[in-house]
Amino acid sequence: MRFMIIVKASAASEAGALPEERLIAAMADYHGQLARAGVLLDAHGLQPSSRGWRIRWSGARHSVVDGPFAETKELIAGYTLIQVRSREEALEWSRRFPAPQGLGVDAEIEVRPLFELEELGPSAAVTRLRRLTPDA
Numbered sequence: 001m002r003f004m005i006i007v008k009a010s011a012a013s014e015a016g017a018l019p020e021e022r023l024i025a026a027m028a029d030y031h032g033q034l035a036r037a038g039v040l041l042d043a044h045g046l047q048p049s050s051r052g053w054r055i056r057w058s059g060a061r062h063s064v065v066d067g068p069f070a071e072t073k074e075l076i077a078g079y080t081l082i083q084v085r086s087r088e089e090a091l092e093w094s095r096r097f098p099a100p101q102g103l104g105v106d107a108e109i110e111v112r113p114l115f116e117l118e119e120l121g122p123s124a125a126v127t128r129l130r131r132l133t134p135d136a
Contacts, residue, residue: 001083001084001085001086001087001090001113001116002041002081002082002083002113002114002116003081003082003083003084003087003090003094003111003112003113003114004079004080004081004111004112004114005079005080005081005082005093005094005097005109005110005111006076006079006109006110006111006112007045007076007077007078007079007080007100007107007109008073008075008076008077008100008107008108008109008110009048009049009072009073009075009076009077010072010077010101010105010107011072012101013048013077014048014049014050014068014072014075014077015048016047016048016050019045019102020102022102023098023099023100023101023102026098026099027098029098030096030097030098031043031080033096034080034082034093039082039083039084039089039093040080040081040082041081041082041083042079042080042081043078043079043080043081044078044079045077045078046076046077046078046079048067048068049067049068049069049075050067050068051067052066052067053065053066053067054067054069077100078100080097081114087113090111090113091111094109094111097109117129117130117133
């Protein structure tokens with residue numbers, strides 16, 4: 001089972017502020033533990049939404065909307081992708097996640113399971129996706 005640990009953005013991360021060295025060290029320790037346990041698949045911080053864009057669909061048309069985006073609480077500042085045996089194991093790892101804005105600062109992470117191809121049922125489209133996905 002794969003899970004994504006989603007780190008919510010803050011006003012500071014959206015302003016482009018880099019984490020303090022103490023937080024970087026805590027993240028390095030945590031991700032090192034994940035790696036040694038063999039459950040770490042990927043982890044990265046994201047640059048501010050001002051450096052990105054969204055594609056918005058309306059009917060058959062789509063448009064590009066450049067960042068920044070207003071609702072900081074709805075934005076993602078980073079993620080960690082893990083592969084574990086159970087929801088309980090993912091919950092245990094997520095409880096150990098360092099405070100993403102530093103100690104004493106209100107923050108939130110969100111953890112969500114990824115869909116696995118076998119959950120989508122058999123179909124020609126799933127077979128095509130399986131061929132494109134190296135870990136499937």
